[in-house]
Amino acid sequence: MAGQVKAAPTFALTPSSERTPTAQNYLTNADFNWLNQYLPDTYEKEFERYGNRTISSFLRMVGAEMPTNSDLIKWAEQGRLHTKYTQVGCGVIAGANQVVFQVNDVLDPAAANQVIRVGQTLVVVKNDGSGSNKAVVSAVTARAAGNGQGQFTADFYEAAGFTGGTGLANADVTVFIYGSEFRKGTAGMQGSLESNDFIFDNKPIIIKDTYNVSGSDMAQIGWIEITTEDGASGYLWYLKSEHETRLRFDDFLETAMIEAVPAEQGSGADLILGGSNAGAGETGAGSDGIFYAVQQRGNIWDGGNPTVLADFDNVISRLDKQGAIEENVLFVDRQFAFDIDDMLAAQNSYGAGGTSYGLFDNDQEMALNLGFTGFRRGYDFYKSDWKYLNDPTMRGGLPTGAGSGRVNGLLVPAGSTSVYDQILGKNAKRPFLHVRYRASETEDRRYKTWITGSAGGAATSDVDNMQVNFLSERAVCTLGANNFFIFQE
Numbered sequence: 001m002a003g004q005v006k007a008a009p010t011f012a013l014t015p016s017s018e019r020t021p022t023a024q025n026y027l028t029n030a031d032f033n034w035l036n037q038y039l040p041d042t043y044e045k046e047f048e049r050y051g052n053r054t055i056s057s058f059l060r061m062v063g064a065e066m067p068t069n070s071d072l073i074k075w076a077e078q079g080r081l082h083t084k085y086t087q088v089g090c091g092v093i094a095g096a097n098q099v100v101f102q103v104n105d106v107l108d109p110a111a112a113n114q115v116i117r118v119g120q121t122l123v124v125v126k127n128d129g130s131g132s133n134k135a136v137v138s139a140v141t142a143r144a145a146g147n148g149q150g151q152f153t154a155d156f157y158e159a160a161g162f163t164g165g166t167g168l169a170n171a172d173v174t175v176f177i178y179g180s181e182f183r184k185g186t187a188g189m190q191g192s193l194e195s196n197d198f199i200f201d202n203k204p205i206i207i208k209d210t211y212n213v214s215g216s217d218m219a220q221i222g223w224i225e226i227t228t229e230d231g232a233s234g235y236l237w238y239l240k241s242e243h244e245t246r247l248r249f250d251d252f253l254e255t256a257m258i259e260a261v262p263a264e265q266g267s268g269a270d271l272i273l274g275g276s277n278a279g280a281g282e283t284g285a286g287s288d289g290i291f292y293a294v295q296q297r298g299n300i301w302d303g304g305n306p307t308v309l310a311d312f313d314n315v316i317s318r319l320d321k322q323g324a325i326e327e328n329v330l331f332v333d334r335q336f337a338f339d340i341d342d343m344l345a346a347q348n349s350y351g352a353g354g355t356s357y358g359l360f361d362n363d364q365e366m367a368l369n370l371g372f373t374g375f376r377r378g379y380d381f382y383k384s385d386w387k388y389l390n391d392p393t394m395r396g397g398l399p400t401g402a403g404s405g406r407v408n409g410l411l412v413p414a415g416s417t418s419v420y421d422q423i424l425g426k427n428a429k430r431p432f433l434h435v436r437y438r439a440s441e442t443e444d445r446r447y448k449t450w451i452t453g454s455a456g457g458a459a460t461s462d463v464d465n466m467q468v469n470f471l472s473e474r475a476v477c478t479l480g481a482n483n484f485f486i487f488q489e
Contacts, residue, residue, distance in 0.1 A: 015234025019223055021456050058331060058386060059254050059476075064431045065446065067439035073475055074201040075419045075430070083115045084176040086127070090165030097161045098138070101175065102168040103150045116140060116152045116175075117191050119182050124154065125174045126164055133162050136181055200297075202288045204438050204475040207256055211245040215455035215464040242468050246449075249470045253447075255388065257435060257476035260289030287475050290433065291407065297481035302488050305408055307339045309346075309377075315411075315485060316378040323483045325413035325432075327380045332409035333389035333396065336487065340383055344375055386410070404489050411485035419479055432480055438473035445473040 016022060087104040101124075103116075116122075118137050125132040135154035142150055156162050165172050180189065218239070227233040263270035263285035273285030294300075299318050306312045319325070332340065374382045389407060390396040398406045416429045437446040448471040451458045456466035478484065 015226060015236055017234050019235050021237050064434040066436060068436040069440050072201055072203050073436050073477060076197045076199050077419055079198055086174045087171030088173040088175050089168040089170045090173060091167045092162060092165045094163045095161040098153060098155050099162050100151055100153050104171050117189060119189055120177050120180045122154060122175050123178055127172055127174055133158055202475045202477060204473045205287045206473045207252055209249045209470040211242040211468045213466050218455050218466060253472055258290050260287040261292045262286040262288060290476055290478055293478035293481050294484040294486045298484040300486055305336045305339045305487060307343060309343060323480060325483050327414040329412045329414055330381055330383045330409060331386035336408045337385050400489050402489060406489040409487040413483040417480045430479055433478060435474050435476050447472050
């Protein structure tokens with residue numbers, strides 16, 4: 001059965017003719033959103049001292065949600081097609097036509113996955129920048145199992161040969177393969193290469209919250225009189241504090257996906273939530289949030305914001321070396337937004353030919369209405385203030401400094417990438433950033449909410465209260481993290 005994104009579960013809205021609170025005419029947070037969209041004239045607003053306080057918009061803008069029935073989400077990402085060794089040692093005399101090289105890189109594969117093969121042609125560059133040569137491989141000695149390094153013999157195209165090594169143990173030379181060459185009538189290439197896929201996984205975490213109000217205090221409820229599109233009329237009721245609990249829970253669904261980290265083995269969180277005290281088959285505590293994934297597998301800019309064009313060009317140069325995704329979204333704090341504006345204002349093309357809105361079908365008005373500004377510098381970039389980084393009760397206002405963990409911005413590639421889904425057993429297109437929530441044929445844990453107690457129309461116990469419960473089980477999947485950038489102190 002194909003998965004689908006469902007609306008947040010809620011009670012069916014049935015307006016009552018009298019102001020009698022029941023479970024069927026109780027206005028949930030999801031219903032508020034519906035009311036605001038379809039019946040704005042009846043939507044009751046109140047003055048909020050701190051404005052719109054929710055921050056749960058980031059994942060809604062850049063991500064997607066899809067179900068999973070597994071405790072562990074696994075996927076495979078294709079490695080690079082080519083391998084370059086940068087720590088290659090050699091010991092030669094001046095003008096040697098044939099040189100034995102030793103690969104000292106940690107990338108040096110085991111014997112079964114030897115990358116360099118006889119007949120391949122190489123570019124050989126001295127790491128001190130003093131020269132480069134071209135060569136063809138005439139022999140390969142595979143790395144010994146458990147120890148040693150792989151060696152290969154290079155025969156140079158230049159008559160003067162090769163000069164310069166200081167010993168096989170030294171990392172003096174960089175080598176990469178650019179092709180092959182064989183004599184007429186010879187056998188083909190010996191040996192083949194397997195794709196170097198990287199396996200990643202993540203586990204969902206369970207997020208909960210609750211709102212509890214006594215039956216006596218439920219007299220302080222709000223009422224809204226409506227007439228729906230199908231002609232039904234009557235009253236709906238809500239509890240302001242419960243509504244705020246829902247908004248807070250919505251924020252936590254997002255911030256938990258941003259900030260989550262896996263618990264280290266033996267840590268306090270691991271002992272309490274999983275790991276050492278976990279039952280059979282349970283995984284450890286925590287999850288790989290977006291920040292953690294990018295810090296571990298992506299690109300990091302630290303030491304302040306890239307405030308001049310040369311700094312930003314360094315970011316672009318790094319993107320060139322990764323997937324070179326054409327469109328990227330920058331979610332930044334206020335100061336970083338100012339820095340980018342100042343950088344662009346200094347360029348003659350900003351606001352003219354250098355402005356881009358490709359992600360929004362080149363519609364400037366659409367981009368601006370959604371809070372984005374676009375510009376092109378090698379790639380298309382779309383900048384938006386990220387409320388989470390500005391909120392003084394969250395990351396906004398954190399101290400600066402190398403050890404503060406302050407994050408000033410996040411670059412997210414737009415669109416999707418192809419990965420091997422190990423559950424489906426086939427390649428699949430997935431957004432670079434998406435949320436997987438736990439669901440089965442009988443249990444949907446994307447966003448669960450239910451009422452217990454004996455007040456507010458509930459009849460589940462003899463407790464004189466109404467308790468609204470919230471639960472979600474989810475994980476964020478950061479695919480192709482090498483295309484992400486985190487900007488931090």
